[in-house]
Amino acid sequence: MIDPYYLQQLAIGLSLGMTYALMAIGFTLIFGVLNVVNFAHGEIYTLGAFAGLVLISAVAPPIVAVIFGALAVGALAGFSLERLAFKPFRRFTDEASLKSRAMRESTLLSSLAVSIVVREALEILFGSEMRSLPFDYLINTPVRIGPVILVTGDFIIFGVAAAMLIGLQYLLTRTRIGLAIRAVSNNPLGAKYVGIDTDRTIITTFVVGSMMGAAAGILMGLYYGAIFPAMGFVPGIKAFVAMVMGGLSSIPGAVVCALILGVAESMATTFVSSGWSDMVAYAFLILTLIFFPNGLFGARRERV
Amino acid sequence: MTKGAATMTVRLRTLSTLAAVLATTAIAGSALAADTVKLGYQLPLTGDTAQYGQDFRKAAEIALAEFNAAGKPFKVEIVFEDSRSDAKEGTNIARKFVDDKAIVGVLGDFTSGVSMAAAQVYKEAGLPQLSQTASHPDYAKISKYQFRNIATQAQEGPYNAKWMAAKGFKNIAVIAEQTDWGQSVVGGFSDAVKANGGAVAFSEFFNRGLKDYRSLISKIERAKPDAIYTGFFYEDGAQFLRQLQQLGVKTPVYSTSAAYSPKLIELAGDAAEGVHLTSNFLPTDPAPHIQHFVDEWKARSGGAVPGQFPAQAYDAVRIMLAAVEKASPNPTREKVRDALAQTKDFPGVTGKTTFNADREAEKELVKVEVKGGAFVPVAD
Numbered sequence: 086m087i088d089p090y091y092l093q094q095l096a097i098g099l100s101l102g103m104t105y106a107l108m109a110i111g112f113t114l115i116f117g118v119l120n121v122v123n124f125a126h127g128e129i130y131t132l133g134a135f136a137g138l139v140l141i142s143a144v145a146p147p148i149v150a151v152i153f154g155a156l157a158v159g160a161l162a163g164f165s166l167e168r169l170a171f172k173p174f175r176r177f178t179d180e181a182s183l184k185s186r187a188m189r190e191s192t193l194l195s196s197l198a199v200s201i202v203v204r205e206a207l208e209i210l211f212g213s214e215m216r217s218l219p220f221d222y223l224i225n226t227p228v229r230i231g232p233v234i235l236v237t238g239d240f241i242i243f244g245v246a247a248a249m250l251i252g253l254q255y256l257l258t259r260t261r262i263g264l265a266i267r268a269v270s271n272n273p274l275g276a277k278y279v280g281i282d283t284d285r286t287i288i289t290t291f292v293v294g295s296m297m298g299a300a301a302g303i304l305m306g307l308y309y310g311a312i313f314p315a316m317g318f319v320p321g322i323k324a325f326v327a328m329v330m331g332g333l334s335s336i337p338g339a340v341v342c343a344l345i346l347g348v349a350e351s352m353a354t355t356f357v358s359s360g361w362s363d364m365v366a367y368a369f370l371i372l373t374l375i376f377f378p379n380g381l382f383g384a385r386r387e388r389v
Numbered sequence: 390m391t392k393g394a395a396t397m398t399v400r401l402r403t404l405s406t407l408a409a410v411l412a413t414t415a416i417a418g419s420a421l422a423a424d425t426v427k428l429g430y431q432l433p434l435t436g437d438t439a440q441y442g443q444d445f446r447k448a449a450e451i452a453l454a455e456f457n458a459a460g461k462p463f464k465v466e467i468v469f470e471d472s473r474s475d476a477k478e479g480t481n482i483a484r485k486f487v488d489d490k491a492i493v494g495v496l497g498d499f500t501s502g503v504s505m506a507a508a509q510v511y512k513e514a515g516l517p518q519l520s521q522t523a524s525h526p527d528y529a530k531i532s533k534y535q536f537r538n539i540a541t542q543a544q545e546g547p548y549n550a551k552w553m554a555a556k557g558f559k560n561i562a563v564i565a566e567q568t569d570w571g572q573s574v575v576g577g578f579s580d581a582v583k584a585n586g587g588a589v590a591f592s593e594f595f596n597r598g599l600k601d602y603r604s605l606i607s608k609i610e611r612a613k614p615d616a617i618y619t620g621f622f623y624e625d626g627a628q629f630l631r632q633l634q635q636l637g638v639k640t641p642v643y644s645t646s647a648a649y650s651p652k653l654i655e656l657a658g659d660a661a662e663g664v665h666l667t668s669n670f671l672p673t674d675p676a677p678h679i680q681h682f683v684d685e686w687k688a689r690s691g692g693a694v695p696g697q698f699p700a701q702a703y704d705a706v707r708i709m710l711a712a713v714e715k716a717s718p719n720p721t722r723e724k725v726r727d728a729l730a731q732t733k734d735f736p737g738v739t740g741k742t743t744f745n746a747d748r749e750a751e752k753e754l755v756k757v758e759v760k761g762g763a764f765v766p767v768a769d
Binding site: 090093094097098101205208212213214215217220225227229234236309310311313315319350351354355358359360362363 | 435436437439440443564567593594595596598599600601603604605607608611624627628631635636637652655656658
């Protein structure tokens with residue numbers, strides 16, 4: 086018989102991993118699959134959470150409506166983000182610019198700039214302190230399964246993450262838009278030459294990815310019961326690590342790695358001080374980069 | 390009227406306005422030079438801890454407005470600088486304040502770490518520094534220019550240890566955030582527990598801003614403590630208490646005055662019930678000066694009740710202002726320091742404050758328990 090303590094830690098780790106996975110899915114779609122350097126995903130997540138907060142305090146709709154509201158805000162935010170931080174760098178259509186790494190990587194700074202502006206704006210508007218959500222909305226009622234205690238949110242997050250994962254896999258592998266996303270990611274110039282509307286494809290990816298980010302934000306807000314402007318930073322880092330470990334372009338890879346990360350962190354707390362458990366993520370990142378430069382699940386791919 | 394004449398009138402008007410503005414500025418300028426004393430306040434106004442710094446600024450503005458409206462022979466101006474709770478930034482601000490010869494005293498910073506980093510600069514320059522919250526034991530030891538308006542963990546730890554021993558808790562788990570302050574919480578408390586014949590069953594640090602305490606809670610529970618003593622602020626505290634409730638843990642929780650904020654109850658809801666902590670500010674105290682501060686605060690915060698930190702900041706600013714007044718006319722940094730050191734029985738909202746020979750504020754602590762969604766003073 087396994088010590089119930091370890092079962093509980095395993096359950097906590099899986100639930101922690103699911104929360105990372107929730108964030109990692111949208112992040113990987115934009116950053117990894119579309120192959121666009123985007124550091125503003127954490128703020129999309131925060132915006133989704135604040136949209137939910139505003140909706141709840143204004144009209145107190147049912148929880149499903151709150152999530153749809155957050156999705157709408159996410160779609161709008163994704164569209165605006167692309168317009169502000171990414172589109173300007175695609176205005177040169179000559180071959181040299183399209184092939185230029187500098188041009189592609191300059192969005193690292195422009196997306197970071199957008200993220201800082203959004204975060205500071207939220208601080209000015211809402212204040213930087215944690216805000217609570219009404220307790221009726223929270224998804225953290227304890228659920229006991231044998232020796233293990235989880236909360237309702239764990240199941241909801243699992244369901245949502247699974248739906249996102251399956252939906253995206255279907256979108257990417259079975260639909261024309263998915264084909265277009267993969268084509269643009271593989272070779273933007275080639276995609277343009279064969280008649281793919283690259284602008285539209287990129288915008289669609291941002292909208293879909295950001296909707297997922299915003300939904301993750303409000304779900305996590307309801308799960309932990311607190312919302313604040315800097316809330317997107319830590320999940321952003323964890324999602325980034327999961328994505329790199331998973332091999333950048335693989336969404337299932339990122340999800341599996343997010344779970345590994347969560348379990349490793351909660352198990353690590355048993356053996357080392359909790360203050361050190363954040364080290365686990367960085368240690369994994371470094372080990373992956375040294376021993377598996379293509380990630381644990383990454384398919385080899387030619388980088389332009 | 391011809392077009393030329395119209396332009397002319399406009400020009401004349403502009404000129405006369407300009408002259409008027411210039412004259413006013415000149416007068417204001419000379420007035421500023423003659424009767425204005427400058428203080429610096431370094432505090433986090435952006436970043437992770439901005440909520441605290443913004444509260445301090447609000448408290449300082451209340452204290453300053455009262456002082457300037459009281460018809461004193463001079464006015465005081467406070468220069469606020471944003472340190473983002475970053476030690477490097479804090480040191481830069483300290484250099485800036487030191488270079489401004491008009492500044493005779495400095496308030497802040499928020500965290501012990503940043504206050505201590507900046508203190509090195511103030512020590513060299515001989516500029517008095519009064520922090521409303523830096524409670525690390527080493528802070529006031531840096532030089533004769535460092536003062537604080539908060540009970541240190543060296544004072545609060547033994548007080549709480551005695552309280553818990555009196556309640557019959559022998560085996561105690563201690564957790565605190567991984568900061569200079571958190572270490573002083575664990576240090577100050579653990580030694581006193583052992584001195585009282587108790588045992589520290591478990592002791593661990595967590596990173597500030599941790600989201601998920603469930604792993605840590607399971608680990609604490611495995612050590613089977615009688616009670617948990619915690620060194621955290623209200624955000625971390627609320628998360629911890631809620632997850633404690635989720636996991637069905639009933640072990641009593643004790644904490645320091647740092648967690649004493651109405652936001653703790655707002656964020657944790659009924660999970661905060663039964664938490665014991667110490668405080669030196671009670672917004673429900675009917676004393677007129679306390680109610681005056683609470684009313685002023687509510688008027689500027691949409692009806693919210695102030696926590697302990699803003700109250701400490703309000704008192705710190707008023708103590709500094711009183712010292713400046715005592716050192717005037719022509720206050721210098723040295724005179725302000727000496728006046729601060731002489732502060733005795735200052736009647737603040739956080740109790741009477743006296744700086745002892747080590748420039749520590751001797752505070753009276755009150756025992757508080759969360760009951761029915763409010764902080765209620767308790768006798769034992």
